[in-house]
Amino acid sequence: MAHQDDVAERTPLLRNTQNDLSPQGYGDIQVAPGQRQGVEEPPPLYSPPYNGTLGNVVPCRVCGEVIDITSRKDQHVVRCSTCNEATPIRNAPPGKKYVRCPCNCLLICNVTSQRIGCPRPNCKRIINLAPNTASIPQCQLPGLCRVCCVHCQENFLFNTLSNALARCPHCRKVSSVGPEYARGRGILSLILAAVFLAITLGILLGTYQYAASKKGIYVAYVGGFIAFLLFLARGLYYFTMRVSQVEGPA
Template structure:
């Protein structure tokens, strides 16, 4: 029996050593990009080598060419979270996951996940809310008192927060119809007189119709704009 117990003890210790408890990577732990020689760069979270992210801003992670490990450059997709295994393997799992296994053949470590880092509170400024970008699904702060489209700080694309785009689309659409109606009425009412006054009047006609076209295209731009939504706050 003694020999049997001695044989089992190393196996139990090995199994315990292969279990780790770590915290997921929170939004405030992502490396901030900065410009170097005109190229956006981030530092690898494993070896600290610089990684060029030109043309990769819409990706969630980038791979380091020096150590071949992945580094996140954007928040995890909705419902997911990042976890860095002690072997440096970057894992993406469900936000509700409590226990995961590293897929690397030379690791296979079982990881117990500590509670996710608390999301930083929204600054106590009037009208400040968190919104989810309609393009990249990342979260950013928006001042709702502006009531205007906003450019996402992550993907740099413009979107409408709430129904702002519909109001502006209707406004430009109405202006386009009014200007077009005025231009058409003036054109038909003064067409005979324009023949005697030369090409200057025709230029005014064309200018009025171009203005109506520009207003109409602006209306279409707002109606087809992506919409960003407010992030649900606890208790809502």
């Protein structure tokens, strides 16, 4: 469905039919030399079709020439014989809207579209339909920084105040932003490993004489050693973790 919508948005509204007043279509429109192609500012606001009292004629929305629509009232758009551009005479179909490219090509797209490409081979510009938010002040989050991933060298945003590991959205690998976080967690894990080892050895030395008659003591031995090994592995994991560097504020 998305492919069909994209094809529909790039299809010219008027084709070369016998009802067209000009057989050249869009191909004969020339772009001024040196005109830059690519992403442009949002096009001028589109004016709705003329609803005056001129009877069976409407003014061209590009050059202002009067167009006779007596035999073409069932069409959505008509072509001007003077400038060869399309002018809508009916509202766009439900869920669609008209957009006029700066080269005067009339396009139709979904009402939710944010970008649309001009189909003319000598234009091909991308029209940005999203509202311009450049003038809207951005709320800067405290601690938000640009980070260079140590694994893939791509940049991503990360809040250094979150006190957590950073997962790169590009390679999905985890790293520490700065060496302090990984070093602190590694030291804490080794301290806990040493504490569990000391507790387990104390229990072992104090109760080994009763272990033969009280089998439940072995559960404490095993649990203590497992906790020691887990914290030891976690400490080694943090100490060997690769570190991503902060490049600057977002």
